[in-house]
Amino acid sequence: MAAAHDIHHPYLQHHFNDLEQQFEASALGMWVFLVTEILFFGGLFTAYMVYRMQYAQAFAEASGHLDIVLGGVNTGVLIGSSLTMAMAVWAAQQGRRRAQVTYLLATIGLGAAFLGIKVVEYSHKFEDGLIPGANFRFDGLDPIHAQLFYSLYFVMTGLHALHMIVGIGIMAVLTWMAWRGRFTSGYHTPVEVSGLYWHFVDIVWIFLFPLLYLIDRHGPGTMH
């Protein structure tokens, strides 16, 4: 064992030929997981598509109550967090420990800002009586199906937010590992692979924002 470690890179597991193959396997494993995530969110997007087609007017009215400014700012915040994540991977590739920690902390900060803005949005919806359930209140023509829109809204954005919370947890562990000097220019697979997850969560929001907030903004029945 010790002899083998002396010739090989200390992070190279013995069942891989080289670091490249080891990295490739790790990245591929994350991609296989992300494919299951595509289909997990895909089911929700499919449900949204079907109901939006059937109850076009109710969905347009309900969508009109979402806050485009908060949603838009959050989109920018999340894209910014993807930039800092990409920069954290770059800093790891360069073996710059302090920059890596800084970019990871910035990613955590932006992720937390996203969740904070989401809390503000959710509390507005709560105050407006738009939480599906016995106390749901909606002034439009078709409150039953507006409620369906808000059920999908809360499930989709809620599961997205849950992914963000998990992502922030992963980033916290990575920050600690980076601070301890665990990553070098030769080995930083955890940063790279966690980055893939973070960017995926960003992509989900890139679709949620226009589909929930934007596309019915100028359709029939949205004018107040």
Next chain:
Amino acid sequence: MATHAATGGNGEPQGATHFVSPRLYVTIFLILMVLTAVTVGAAFLDLGPFNTVVALLIACSKMTLVVLYFMHVRYSSRLTWAVIGSGFFWLALLLGLTLSDYLTRGTGWLRYG
């Protein structure tokens, strides 16, 4: 590690990871921000059914940029491309076959407006 780094190609550390420059990352970020502004702007124009089409085209463009550059897929192996392709293939089946059902149920099911 120095020898690894010097060999390049297959011997390169972290294999599939190429060193994308911060400059390119910032450029991609700025394009993504501009596209976000465009999609918000387009939402306030009345394009009829094309509001959804435009929003989805912009979202797909943003996704492509994130996947290719932030996620380094542009520099990844064909095996990675195949796995990602399979994900989108199954998603297309999910959406496409569902639509082929609901869109062909006649006028009774879909009520527009």
